[in-house]
Amino acid sequence: MASPSGPIAVVDSGLGGLTVAAALRRALPAEDLVYFGDTAHLPYGNKSADTVFGFIRQIIRFLLPMRPKHLVIACNTATALALPAVTQEFPGLSVSGVIDPGARAAVAAAGSRQVPVIGVIATEATVRSKAYGRAILRRRSMAQVLLRATPLLVPMIEEGRNSEDPLLDMALRQYLKGMLAHRLDVLVLGCTHYPLIQRAIARVTGPKVKLIDSAQQCAQDVVQRLRRKQLLRLPALVGASEAGGSFRGYVTDDPARFAALATRFLQTRVDPPVLVEPGRLHMPDSAAVLRATA
């Protein structure tokens, strides 16, 4: 059974989930966080559901002995492709993702227009999964949902381009042109990397389009879940900045590169995480071992 003393586990293909971890840290400074970035297998955004679920399953098996009180899949692609299967395979695990909270916030922001137009930008795999469309239409059946895969944004952000970069600006204008012609009301940033270029996105959409930060919404959703289940840690009596819970990072490749990118990403120093070799994640279950040795 989950206990308030367990850590919150944050799982991502790489760096993007750090925006969720940072939002959790701000909201819940007393909680211990365990972050897992699957850097040997990233990105997930151009891979199939079977493969991404395979990666996520191994990560969860690795994290379970740490007894997380909640596990958040802080990656839109992994949420879209693997969350239902995770819920089924790990019925005792408290688990949530990024898409439902983002869809909920998008519907709330859509306002009173009879058929609001809600856009979503995301990876190729998230778009193909249609998960955002389903989650939005379940809550507001009369919305018009426009999806656009924007596969260059993650590598642009990881290259260190910021909101002032002219190449990023041109890419956003290309990607958003069709949506903006449809009088967009709301745009969901359907990838946890995108909040880092929110200023550039807002410049292209103009002030009338409401932007939904799926990372921020996802973190708020985790806070509410823990509160409902009375699993929040009581903050220490010292000031929040000193009451910090611990942060432990794990990656499947190149801890130094991760630390350098994460430091730039969060604009705060991040120590190198622990390396978990991808081979350890692929440790076969006993049946497979028997087959391999037979």
Place this chain on the structure above:
Amino acid sequence: MASPSGPIAVVDSGLGGLTVAAALRRALPAEDLVYFGDTAHLPYGNKSADTVFGFIRQIIRFLLPMRPKHLVIACNTATALALPAVTQEFPGLSVSGVIDPGARAAVAAAGSRQVPVIGVIATEATVRSKAYGRAILRRRSMAQVLLRATPLLVPMIEEGRNSEDPLLDMALRQYLKGMLAHRLDVLVLGCTHYPLIQRAIARVTGPKVKLIDSAQQCAQDVVQRLRRKQLLRLPALVGASEAGGSFRGYVTDDPARFAALATRFLQTRVDPPVLVEPGRLHMPDSAAVLRATA
């Protein structure tokens, strides 16, 4: 022992090596080709040497039972990070890569300038490995070698952007600006994807810079190796276009996506390859099995 009847194996992280396979097909229409694209783990270009060697080792173990007469690592990153280790671990295997042939051609093209300036554009990992610098300076110690990581080019090409795309043009102008200021003589396209945007690159460099297509050079190198070892198949007596050897493809993720991209990539119809689940590649060797079951 290698026999002329064995296939030529072409290994890549995904699609890029298809440019090498296509060049091999044109030069050697009678040969059987086996293509392996590690699409579950792509890209290799932002990963560490240990991880990339781990992937390549598993792929070679999978391919060895097919008795390839030669195996070409048709990926600059994998060549840079794993070729020396592959040579050591599989001493009986005839194996080659992309970097030495590209470096050789670059030096040959550099001409008579006392200190020629040779630029290389490649993935982040290829640049960090310094493999091109070593391979060029071994052949011409007075050259000046300029390296530039160009991580957006692969996702731009896989997104379907061609040489006329304005975003691609702007990215190339940003990436090449510093090099062009140094009076570049030769530019090596140090990634097997890049030949597909050679026209855009030439427009930015201008006609005085000689472009070296590492995929083309790599394929020519394989032809020469097989000829030297008398392992070439005699072309059938029918016309070359009818003498086609077989082509078998294997990928670790999403055969349909691969086939669609490959068809666009090669501008010729490509059938879906066989799916090899990544778990099968990670089959532990017997020592690891003993540890896991002990």
